[in-house]
Amino acid sequence: MGRILAIDYGKKRTGLAVTDPLKIIASGLGAIPSHELVPYLKKYLAAEAVELILIGLPRNLDGSATDATALVEECVRILHKHFPQVPIKKVDERFTSKMAFQSMLDSGLKKKDRQQKGLVDEISATILLQEYLQYHAG
Numbered sequence: 001m002g003r004i005l006a007i008d009y010g011k012k013r014t015g016l017a018v019t020d021p022l023k024i025i026a027s028g029l030g031a032i033p034s035h036e037l038v039p040y041l042k043k044y045l046a047a048e049a050v051e052l053i054l055i056g057l058p059r060n061l062d063g064s065a066t067d068a069t070a071l072v073e074e075c076v077r078i079l080h081k082h083f084p085q086v087p088i089k090k091v092d093e094r095f096t097s098k099m100a101f102q103s104m105l106d107s108g109l110k111k112k113d114r115q116q117k118g119l120v121d122e123i124s125a126t127i128l129l130q131e132y133l134q135y136h137a138g
Helices: 034-047 069-082 096-106 117-136
Strands: 003-009 013-019 026-033 050-057 088-092
Touching (some): 003 069, 013 034, 013 117, 026 034, 026 117, 050 117, 069 088, 088 117
Parallel strands (some): 050 088
Antiparallel strands (some): 003 013, 013 026
């Protein structure tokens, strides 16, 4: 049984989250510079069994592509090339950044901590993963 890894890909930074092996709990793995994603995943996949990669696909409210959609599509192409053995699923991420920021407010994080953009990316990836688990459980 493998984990599910979620990616909130951005031009500069990428947030990462992963499930436990039983796929019950989603936990943030952190945020890394986007250009380091493939080397990071090579190390991670060598150490952990991952059965699915989720990647957030940015969309406008009307469902149309955003400026970032093409970036994510290119990232998916690169991931398929480097990790052909792992299925990759694109999931709607329309509200994850807003939800991540709101969860930071709700948890009482200080303004200085909320300004760490990497933290928003990590929480966004975790929210993507939690929502996937909620709707695809069992």
